[in-house]
Amino acid sequence: MTSVCELFEVKEDYTCEDGTLLSKGEIVLVIKKGFECFTFEKNGKIGKIPKGKLKKQQLEQNQRKAPENIITGYHQTSAEAARSIIASGFRVGAGDIVGGGIYFALTKEDTERKAHQKGVILQCDVDVGSCKIMQQLEPQLTGDELKKQGFDSVFFPSNYMNVGLNYPEYAIYDPTRVKHIQYDQQQIQVKSEVEQRIKALEEDQRRKALEEEQRRKTLEEEQKRKTLDEEQKRKALEEEEQRKALEEEQRRKTLDEEQRRKLLQEEQRRKALKEEEQRKALEEEQKRKQLEEEQK
Missing domain, CATH: 2.30.30.40 (SH3 Domains)
Structure with a gap:
């Protein structure tokens, strides 16, 4: 086959x-x-x-190589993106199972399983032209490479070959192949308002989180400042205590020096007094001996 x-x-x-x-x-x-x-x-x-x-x-010779092959595809995205698509058309994506294409499911339900953004489902008439049946994923595939192979789009049948997808899916690489977009303007408006409220809520949550973070940082800075002040006070107190201890030691040493000086002076006076007494005793002894000599 x-x-x-x-x-x-x-x-x-x-x-x-x-x-x-x-x-x-x-x-x-x-x-x-x-x-x-x-x-x-x-x-x-x-x-x-x-x-x-x-x-x-x-095909007649003046027809293009791939005749129009229109399928109805469904593309789900956010309300904001849907408004942009309706205003200026689709843009190819950054990358997916077959590279940066524009992907379409064949039922609305299937978009719930594959959409990266959700909110609004666009029903599109898409000219898939000459379609390549994919037998495996090719994330590096580009529109230019696909054209070289002679195809305009790719198709993944569900549960086919080595692909392993449980739903069918088309991908195109030329936004002009989307011939018509059907959408519910009221749904887009409602979804857009919901998204705006969600964004406002998220923005408010981010603002509160930022304020909370700023309060936390301010509290931490205040705590650090207080801790630093306490540390500085503790060091100042230690330095004051050390200064007082040093002064007390110096006073004690001065007192000890004064005490020793007084003791030395007292010892010197005592020695001088003893020497004086010994001198007087000696003189007294000499006088006594002289008197005895005279009496003889």
């Missing part, structure tokens, strides 16, 4: 085994060719039809 991506026209009304009804003249996207049956995709569903029930869509 060969994987392809070609447009075929239904030759007559046909009901598939799963109940899918194909009407005569309807254009379907064939993604695989088998010996007896072709596998096709319609509105995100995969079915099979005998190849004899289809005929390849013929």
